[in-house]
Amino acid sequence: MQRKLVREIEKAERAAAGKSGEKTENDLGNLAEHALYVRKFSKALTAAERAHALVLDLLWIDSNRAHALLFLGRRVEARALYLAHRGKQIPENDNKFWEDVIDEDFDALRAAGIEHTAFGASSSTHSIAK
Numbered sequence: 001m002q003r004k005l006v007r008e009i010e011k012a013e014r015a016a017a018g019k020s021g022e023k024t025e026n027d028l029g030n031l032a033e034h035a036l037y038v039r040k041f042s043k044a045l046t047a048a049e050r051a052h053a054l055v056l057d058l059l060w061i062d063s064n065r066a067h068a069l070l071f072l073g074r075r076v077e078a079r080a081l082y083l084a085h086r087g088k089q090i091p092e093n094d095n096k097f098w099e100d101v102i103d104e105d106f107d108a109l110r111a112a113g114i115e116h117t118a119f120g121a122s123s124s125t126h127s128i129a130k
Contacts, residue, residue: 025054025061032064036071037112044068059090059098063105070118078118 028051035044045068051061062081069078085098093101106119 025051025058028054029058029061029064032061032068036064036067036109037114039071039114041068041071045072058092059085059088060092060101063090063098063101066102067105067109070116071114075118 028047032044032048032051035041035047044064048061048065048068051058052065055061062085066078066081069075069081082102088098089095090098090101096104106116109116110119
């Protein structure tokens with residue numbers, strides 16, 4: 001249902017402006033996040049990569065890309081993406097630092113019953129993004 005909504009929004013934005021816009025980008029990012037929580041990691045990666053292709057500088061979308069890569073077993077690519085943004089602030093997340101948002105994401109995924117060895121035992125031991 002959410003994928004259909006994204007398609008409709010993108011269609012409307014293309015009709016109005018001739019290209020996909022901010023609403024499409026945000027909804028693709030949200031679709032990627034939702035797909036992570038329902039363990040549809042390939043779909044999460046596809047949505048995050050489409051959003052990233054539309055706008056390269058939305059870090060919160062890259063967090064979803066990195067998480068999807070991690071869960072798909074593409075740990076080297078995920079780690080490179082996690083490390084690429086260390087120290088950057090994410091305006092869409094109240095200007096929190098990237099690594100703090102990643103820690104929060106790991107904790108939220110764990111709380112939802114979605115585990116990965118990269119999460120460590122607690123937020124202080126998340127190994128992949130350090």
